[in-house]
Amino acid sequence: xxxxxxxxxGGISGAAAAYFLSQAGKVVLIEQEPHFGFHxxxxxxxxxxxxxxxxxxxxxxxxxxxxxQAPPEGFSELPLIEQRGSLTLGRHSQKGVLDKLHERIxxxxxxxxxxxxxxxxxxxxxxxxxxxDLGVHxxxxxxxxxxxxxxxxxxxxxxxxxxxxxxTQVQDIERHEGAWRIRTRDEDYTARVLINAxxxxxxxxxxxxxxxxxxxxPYKRTAFTFPLLPGSEGARWPHVCNADYQWYVxxxxxxxxxxxxxxxxxxxxxxxxxxxxxAQGIYNIEQETTLRVPRPISTWAGxxxxxxxxxxxxxxxxxxxxxxxxxxxxxCGVLTSPAMGxxxxxxxxxxxxxxxxxxxxxxxxxxxxxxxxxKSA
Numbered sequence: 001x002x003x004x005x006x007x008x009x010g011g012i013s014g015a016a017a018a019y020f021l022s023q024a025g026k027v028v029l030i031e032q033e034p035h036f037g038f039h040x041x042x043x044x045x046x047x048x049x050x051x052x053x054x055x056x057x058x059x060x061x062x063x064x065x066x067x068x069q070a071p072p073e074g075f076s077e078l079p080l081i082e083q084r085g086s087l088t089l090g091r092h093s094q095k096g097v098l099d100k101l102h103e104r105i106x107x108x109x110x111x112x113x114x115x116x117x118x119x120x121x122x123x124x125x126x127x128x129x130x131x132x133d134l135g136v137h138x139x140x141x142x143x144x145x146x147x148x149x150x151x152x153x154x155x156x157x158x159x160x161x162x163x164x165x166x167x168t169q170v171q172d173i174e175r176h177e178g179a180w181r182i183r184t185r186d187e188d189y190t191a192r193v194l195i196n197a198x199x200x201x202x203x204x205x206x207x208x209x210x211x212x213x214x215x216x217x218p219y220k221r222t223a224f225t226f227p228l229l230p231g232s233e234g235a236r237w238p239h240v241c242n243a244d245y246q247w248y249v250x251x252x253x254x255x256x257x258x259x260x261x262x263x264x265x266x267x268x269x270x271x272x273x274x275x276x277x278x279a280q281g282i283y284n285i286e287q288e289t290t291l292r293v294p295r296p297i298s299t300w301a302g303x304x305x306x307x308x309x310x311x312x313x314x315x316x317x318x319x320x321x322x323x324x325x326x327x328x329x330x331x332c333g334v335l336t337s338p339a340m341g342x343x344x345x346x347x348x349x350x351x352x353x354x355x356x357x358x359x360x361x362x363x364x365x366x367x368x369x370x371x372x373x374x375k376s377a
Contacts, residue, residue, distance in 0.1 A: 022161060050108035083140075
């Protein structure tokens, strides 16, 4: 099959790329798993925040806010976001960490308020008062309806004529006469541009195509759910974590979600929660709140992938035209997907980044796979 753009990887990133690129040409979205969003995208906390330390990632988040608030007409029948808020707490000795968070949120156009102990406990009454002194409340942090977002990207791409292929593992990639040939078990696709949106497998896909890897490292993150307080108390509380980032709790519909906020390097593939990691998360939460987790409702693990400088990678490297990286989203793939999808669509067509992204200081050079900050010392 001849297409303009072949996208390898059907997580939220690949789906966003398919949505935006299908407005410009024929697209195929190739996913090896039984359904789209199988790995990281289906196991995310789904939080919109601009309190991100990596500068380009934070700019991508800020540039995505408008899309979430006012998506294109007909994109989704349901709202994409819901008000939540995010509260980060610490001791007086940790004020430097909180100062930086407060500054980052403000610089990215978010709203950050300082809170004292009493104000924090009014927002999240299950906190233990003697465990912290002050905090930063990102008042316009939001919950993202991840499934609604993913399905809207896919439906929009399909309306535009995109081919959506699941259970389709890439077996071989070769460059021939200025085009890419992607061979799978059931179909061969020929595309002038290949978008590598394969998450933790991004280096593997690059090697298949004869492109040097960029040093993708997948990290495992453990999570679990447990009941809300009697009477569903806690359902509207903010997301909360400590300044050391040793735990977080996020109220969801019908339950709390908790995590030890771990980050363990793993090889790309299916990951599973370790009982000790779940126990550590529960212990950490119970040390600083009155919440109790006698037995989790569910447990799982997801993967987030980074490169050396913790910023996203988007674009082609020198000497490898038509091979577009869209990788290293570091757990921010969902919340940055509107801006990242627009960025990859522009770069895949050889166009400048959209004005809204340039206004945030985003440049192709800062996103490039061969930028200086990714090179070995």
